[in-house]
Every structure is written in C-alpha cells, then in structure tokens.
Amino acid sequence: MQHSKIAFVAFMAAILVVMAAILPCGAADLRILYFNDFHGFAESSRRIGSDELQGGIAHLSFRAAELRKEKPSLLLAAGDMIQGDTWANLFAGKPSIDVMNAMGVDAMVVGNHEFDFGKTVLAKRIAEARFPVLGANVTGLDALKPYVIREVNGLKVAIIGVVTEETPSATHPSNVAGLQFLPVARTVRQYVSELRHRVDVIVVLSHIGYNADMELAGAVNGIDVIVGGHSHTKAVKEITVGKTVIVQAWEHGLVLGVLDLTVESGRITSVSDRLESITPALMKKDEKVAAIVENYAGQVRESMGKVIGEALVDLNAENARTGESNMGNFVADIIRKESGAQAAIINGGGLRTSIMKGPVTVGNIYSVLPFNNYILSIRLTGQQIRDALEYGVSGIEAKEGRFPQVSGISFAYSPAREAGKRIAAIRIAGKPLELTRHYTVATNDFLAAGGDGYQVFREAIRQAPDFEIVGGTIRSSNIVYNDAGRWLRDVVVSEVQKEKKITSAVEGRIRTESK
C-alpha cells in the first residue's frame, strides 16, 4: 500500500514536471476556428475537376464541435456569410444567420456582400444573430459593434471587425446610403491602442483581402492575429508579418481553419495552423444544422415552382444568337430600366431557354438566366457602341453567343457583308447615333469584363481606372451603375412579380438587310 502511494506521488510529480516543460507557468492555450466567404453555400457540391462532394455546413459544424471539445476555442466568421447562393438569397440571408446561431459562432465581421440586401435587412439579420456582428470602420449602422472581448481559458481576447473600404463601389447606392466606411488601418490602430492594455490577445477579424491583411499587419503594431476573408484565399498555412499571424480559409465552407496558439504573459509563444477539408463522405454531420439546411432547401425547391406571373406570349430565346428575339428584348429592357441607362446590350448566348405562354415560375426565370450575372452601366461613345454592335454580329455564321440583344437601340445589319462592315442605321432613343457623343449603356458583368470577346466595355473601364466613393456612391467617369450584389435573374423575378402579366414582341430593333 505504502509502495503504491509512493508510486502515485512519483507519477504525479513526473506529470507536473512534464506539464511545466510543455506549458510554461502562466501559459494558456487558445484555439481559433474560422471560416469566411461562406456565401450561403450550405449544401455539399462537386467542384470542377473533382468527383468528390466537398463542403456542407452541417459537416463543418460537426467538425467544429469536435475540435471545440479538444481545446478552449473561439469560432469566428470572417464575412460574406449571408449572400450568394440561392439557398440564402431567397430569404435575404436569414438561413445563414440561423445556421451560425446553431453552430455557436462567437463573432462575425460584416463583409461587403452583407450590405447587398440593404441596410434595413442587414439590421434585421444582426438582430436575429445570437453573436456580435462587427464593423469597427462602419458608421451609420448602430447594430454593428466595433469589437467584442471574450474570455477563453483565462485569456481575454479582443476581436475587432473591419470590412473593405470599397464596399460602396460594388453594391446599389441605396444599400449603403448614410453609411461611411472609414480607413481600415486608422480604425484598427485606434482600437488596438484602446484595447492593448486591457486584453491578452488582439484578433482582427477582417474582410479586406489577403494582401490588404498583410499591409495592415505591417502598418499597425499590436495585432496578434488577423483572421481574414474577401479574397477567398486558401492559405494552407499561416504567415507572419512582423508579430502578426495571418490566416484565411478559402470559401463556401469547403475548409475549416484551425489555429492553435499558446499565449504567455500577453505574448504568443507558439502557433500551429491548418485547414481541414470538409469532405462529407468521411465525416459526420451536425443533425441540428442539417435540419435547418434541409428546411430552407425544401423551401427553395418549393419557391422554384411558385407562379409569379403570366406570359401573354411565348418568350422565345431560340433565335437569340441570330436575330432579334422577344426574350432578348424582354431582358434587355429590364436591364436598361433597372440601371436607368439610355440603352442596353446583352449577349444572346446568355439567354439559355424560352418561356412558353402561360404561368411563369421563379424556376422558369432561373432557367433562362442560370448564371450569377449582375448589371453594370458604362458610359460609351457612339463609336464604341457601333464597334460593339459590329463585333456582336460578326460571328453570326457560327451562331456565336455574342449576338447582341438590345434595348433603346435599333440598327440594321447585313450578314452578306464582310465582318466589321455589317452595321448600318444605328439609332438610340429614336435618334441617329452620334459617334462622338457619350451614352450610358447597361450590360451584364460578363460582357463588361470582356466575355464573348467584347472589347468596348473593358476598354471603357480601362479608360477610367480611377474611381472614388463620394457619399456612399461610386463616382467614375465611365462606370455609372454597378450592383454586384444582386443577380440579374433576381431583378427579372422582381420585375415579373411587379408586372404580373408580361409580354414582349419582336419590333424591328434589329433588322436584317440582304445586301
């Protein structure tokens, strides 16, 4: 008995010696679990080039819970969580908040896309969140908190949230009216100075992009960790700039970031970081989260079949690559109206199917416009409009998708002529096109970036590389409307819901000449 007591005491002493060697006196562990740019991609999916299902927020949640049991942890969300996939968009982002509530997220920073449903909706989403939503450099939305302090394993951890200053440049001006996005570095410096003596660890939860995170770390002393988002960077291992550790976890809940820190006397003494792939075939799922996902997914399926209006005629997209189509006119008119532009040019190839006369469902519209495209309006010269139309009809022999569908414009073209010399009689708003005059022309982001080989929109963008944000709206010499946060198909759905009975005709906007 005496021997066993001695052995027990010796064993415990040895444990203490080992513990002391591993964990210096006053040292404490902190695990930070993180994900970013979820964009409402709640369900698992296959990516290009892979047969394996990846992602799925229920699986990510299960793994996060397992990892939380191992060590004292924080679960952080680095922005762009509520907008993107239809699963979230149809309910203005509420499903993402419900899921994050169920997961026990400790803090989230607003991303630029959190503003895409407007300030009022965002305030509602924040009110529904059972975790603080941060935005230290945003003024005008009281629901956002600049920072939060959490106590974990005896450590006081301050989490400061910041979002890109460029947020107003790519969302509808009304979404950010009355808000100001202050310089990130100045804001963080101010809060680090305020918090440094009050806490053991300072984490910046950022939605400014990986490169900007590195600049921030170089510009502001006293940040221990930056958990980032915005650039969708799969940073497989942490990097350190000065004394600041920077991490980011790709996108869409495809991976979960795991950052393990040891902190001693307010100093990080060890760092270990990894991204864990979310692979449904190999993982269990959080049933509570899975139920939320499936509930909304079921509602999405139901919504797709919901009748939102009636087509009084067949809306034909079959001939949109070779001539004027009433489906082309229908969509181009909506784009022009939404942006307030004088004209609109879209690619016929972007209209993927027709809608037959009769009831119109959300799913019908999504089938016509399946891509995540949004509306821009760009100031073009008359010459550039002419060049765009010439290019648009230059591939008609091969029924190229570039064939233009237009609104506010009419023209004639002759397929018999040499490509580049086919267009004639261009009119805008009923008047002859003036080659040196400027016009506002709406299009989709695909063409604006140079998709289908269109050069004029990107050329106009290149000619106006500088833009500034004044009073929450974009000011640029050439880009006059830019709503990257609202998909074109959702704009069309809204228009059909408003008009109820829709019709469109081929009315001679594009006339074919034989010579």
Next chain:
Amino acid sequence: MKVFVNNTEVHLAPGMTVRHAIIAAGLTQEIAAGKKVFDAWGNEVGLDGAVSENYKIYIKDA
C-alpha cells in the same frame, strides 16, 4: 482596377473578382479544363475572390 493574369494586364470594374479577371484575359477554357487559380504567394484562390489594384494571379495545373 489593374490586375495581372499570368503576367498579362487586364482592367476591371470595382467589385469584379478573380472570375472576371480570367474572362478579361480570355482564359475561361483553362478553368473549364480543370486548372486552378493561385495568388502571388502560391495560395489557391476562389473564382469569386476579391481582387485589388495590381493583384497578381496565375492559372496553373492543380
């Protein structure tokens, strides 16, 4: 906004992403064929990732 794709300069509107840079560079077929996009530090980036002035991306085999 000026961005470089495989060292070729392209110009994008504010709010455009890696996806638009690839469209502007005329390299969408490479992505369809299974190639991936990486930043200047060798990290893979998603197609919807934000870009910034002078951002550099490279399209490579995974």
